[in-house]
Amino acid sequence: MQFPYPVRHRVPLFLAPMAGVSEPPFRRLCRSFGADVVVSEFLSSEGLRRGVKSVHDGAYFTPQERPIGIQLYGADPAAMAEAAELVSYHYAPDFIDINFGCPVKKVVRRNGGSGCLKDLALVQQIIRAVKQAADRPVTVKIRSGWDESTRQPVEIALRCRDAGALAVTLHPRTRAQLYTGRAAWDEIAAVKAAVDIPVVGNGDIKTGEDAYRMWQQTGCDGVMIARGSFGNPWIFQQARDRLDGRAPRPMPGVAERFAVALQHARLQLEIQGDERRTAVEFRKHLGWYTRGLPQAAALRRRLHQIESMSEIERVFRDYLEPLQAVG
Ligand SMILES: Cc1cc2nc3c(=O)[nH]c(=O)nc-3n(C[C@H](O)[C@H](O)[C@H](O)COP(=O)(O)O)c2cc1C
Structure with a gap:
């Protein structure tokens, strides 16, 4: 499955969007250690449209970070569209990623992030509005649902694809789970089997070996690493080694x-x-x-x-x- 931006490898490795962590220095470092694609931390669409400096600062990146996605969140399709247009015009990222996964109270209280997963019609409205406003590919990052009773990763991914998302990243936990329990990798495989856009698997990759196992078990098109990269940009080298069929390089001294x-x-x-x-x-x-x-x-x-x-x-x-x- 073809990604809507250039990638160097058949199974690209992604540095996850992470507030306070996936900032330009760490993104550059991870790119130099083998991350193929990076994503900004999530940026508030309201903050962008209101011109809040600290939010605009979050959209800054350097050319060596490309391909890069700027991630936006918000529950108002008009605000999301305006933010997408602004970001496209001023910063020109390779793609815009929409956050439908953030579990933080402050965000979901206003139905942003994973809050949107309670209303899939709204999810689709947001994607369509952003697509129309941004003259570049639009991708989404989702969780498996709001809670166990609404756990439906395949349905969510299909609705995102139908609304025009060109790739989907799944962190297979519900909002209610936050970061507890184990990421349900079988749901990544189910989404991969159901949609005809690239599927990036995310969740619980702590070693290069884990990245390889996720790819083997799910057939995902790309692997995204978040917490496993903390203080460990070498994880990308080790994952690449395993995906290329080599023994992983040892951890540095x-x-x-x-x-x-x-x-x-x-x-x-x-x-x-x-x-x-x-x-x-x-x-x-x-x-x-x-x-x-x-x-x-x-x-x-x-x-x-x-x-x-x-x-x-x-x-x-x-x-x-x-x-x-x-x-
Ligand atoms: C400190 C921190 C900040 C995060 N910020 C974001 C964010 O801004 N946008 C987003 O989509 N996910 C965010 N996440 C979620 C991660 O991208 C990822 O989906 C999650 O941590 C599971 O992957 P992992 O098991 O590799 O850590 C964040 C996670 C952490 C730990």
Whole structure:
């Protein structure tokens, strides 16, 4: 099944849209480690049409991130159409993705995100309105339903396809499940069997091997990774290795992990230009990059207090020195 934008591989790997994580620096990093397609964090259609600067900032990307999708959310078809037109004109992403999966209360209270899944006629209206306004491909990201009683991933995907969506990503959990339980990969296979547009599978990919297993088990056209990429852009390389029939490259050593974490932090600083703010916001990434290392707790305690790039460097140096002396 053909994706509506250029992709390098038969089974492309996607970095998932993630608020506060899939920002330009991390997207660039993941592209360099083998993500084929990236998607922005979800942007409020209301915020875009009202010209809210922080929301517009979220639509910024650099050419090396392409192919990239900008993701929009909202329950008002007119506002979604206006936002899609604005984004197409000002930012020109390769595609526009509509979020029908977000479970966050603030969003679903106004029927945005997964709130739309309670009303599939509204889902279709939104897709049609966005399609008409955006002079580029429109794709959707869905959950399996609002709750168990309305769990119907195949019906949702078919309705999206009928309204003109050119690809569908399924995170096979209901809104009620949030992130609990296991993603029902069999539902990805069912959607794949039912629709004639590309289906991207998402949910619970923690290793490159998982990506391969999802593809094998579901026949999905692409694999999307969210939490498994936290502090681990190498997961894309490892997934590509497995999809190409090779043994996955081993995880890098500590020094390499630190070097990439620093590269990521510097990219973020380059864009934000405010060292203290970048350092403080970056603490969560440092927690992820150092997960599982020996004496990680003490290391992370120090990293959770850093306020500058040089402090990150110092903490890393202090950690590495005794190891290098032994090695
Ligand atoms: C911190 C965080 C932020 C997220 N933000 C978004 C978002 O903006 N748009 C979206 O469609 N999904 C969002 N998601 C959901 C993910 O894209 C993905 O569907 C979900 O995490 C399941 O994939 P995983 O098991 O690989 O994490 C977010 C998830 C996390 C953990």
